[in-house]
Amino acid sequence: MIRRNLALAALLALLVVPVRPALAACEVTPFIGAMIPANTMYMQTTGSTAYIRMQTHTVYGLSLGTSLTQKIGAEVVLGTGTGKMEIVGGTTTLALGSTLFFADLRGRIRLMGGDQSQLSGVLGVGYTDFNVGLFDLAHETDQGTFIGRLTGVAGAEIHGDTSDRVHLNVSVVDRVHDQGIGLNLGGVDVSKKTQNDIVATAGLTFAL
Secondary structure, X not given: OHHHHHHHHHHHHHHHOOOOOOOOOOEEEEEEEEEEEOOOEEEEEOOEEEEEEEXXXXXXXXXXXXXXXXXXXXXXXEEEEEEEEXXXXXXXXXXXXXXXXXXXXXXXXXXEEOOOEEEEEEEEEEEEEEEEHHHHHHHHOXXXXXXXOEEEEEEEEEEEEOOOOEEEEEEEEEEEEEOOOEEOOOOOEEOOOEEEEEEEEEEEEEEO
């Protein structure tokens, strides 16, 4: 009799006590935004200096994320973008089309807020590649190469619910890497300056 009563009590507890909802298996976030270079690169030639200025790029892509705990999550971010790169030497300015590709593996931790709205810190590692026709040619003819593909990522994200299954995601991160151009031309010294690209994006997150 005692065992039967205990079994009935356990069954009643399972039916009455609310169960905490499971963590989202996967979230997908299509996004659009801008990459804003925070500094200028330069290359020193004999008797003169040419400056390489990356212009703001429009970026768009997709983020796939998952919650590991109530406060910690992980996401893969894939994106591309287009813009221009300027080479400035003396009174001459040469504008070149530029295509950006990037891929990041990011971890995020909730700093404040709850399930409906929250501010999270972001840290990660990524890959960056700028395709510029002139420097693509230098690479193919063994007169140059691309450096700085390995990228550190740090920043913050804001999440805010718009419905039960959709919420707004705003992300601002600093993507830190070496400059992306290394030339092997005689008499040209390209600085190994660290590049900071501020990437701000906004998108809608859908729970799958």
